[in-house]
Amino acid sequence: MKYEHLLKNHQLKATPQRLAIMQLMSQAGHISIEDLYQEIREKFSSISLATLYKNVHTMMDVSLIREVKISGQKTKYEIEKEAHAHVMCKSCGELKDIPFNPLSLLQKSIEMSHYTADEVSIVISGICPECQKK
Ligand SMILES: [Zn+2]
Ligand SMILES: [Zn+2]
Known part of the structure; x- marks a missing residue:
């Protein structure tokens, strides 16, 4: 298993x-x-x-x-998996993964901070397609 x-x-x-x-x-x-x-x-x-x-x-x-x-x-x-961001519905509370690698996108800015970065978390909140229909 x-x-x-x-x-x-x-x-x-x-x-x-x-x-x-x-x-x-x-x-x-x-x-x-x-x-x-x-x-x-x-x-x-x-x-x-x-x-x-x-x-x-x-x-x-x-x-x-x-x-x-x-x-x-x-x-x-x-469960830990490949880098992704989240979308969250403010109406029904659904939380979903969306493909996105924030670390790679922010590489330049992170370099400028001289930090060693290991995690970036992005949660986009809004209204999901199902709730938009209501
Ligand atoms: Zn919803
Ligand atoms: Zn996730």
């Missing part, structure tokens, strides 16, 4: 809970810790929110999971 492999590649034990976290997260695309908790409890009824947090953060430390911070909303989490 691919997640088992991924976890082991990142020097993490592929525990059933971690595998479930990755599965649920990839199905959802982007998910808040609260929603993830609701879903994972259907499988592991005894898991605590603290344990879930700890697992998610362990996987964030090795860059398997990434945080998506959205102002005015709950932080969501996603």
Whole structure:
């Protein structure tokens, strides 16, 4: 199974809970810790929110999971993948990936800052096509 492999590649034990976290997260695309908790409890009824947090953060430390911070909303989490930006619908709350590599586009400006940059996050908010029809 691919997640088992991924976890082991990142020097993490592929525990059933971690595998479930990755599965649920990839199905959802982007998910808040609260929603993830609701879903994972259907499988592991005894898991605590603290344990879930700890697992998610362990996987964030090795860059398997990434945080998506959205102002005015709950932080969501996603499986780490190629660079992209996000669009968010202000009406229904949908959060979607759009292909975009902010780091490459900002290369010149980053060089001028003399920082070593590892993350740029862009969230474009607006109204999704479905909500525009309403
Ligand atoms: Zn919408
Ligand atoms: Zn995303």
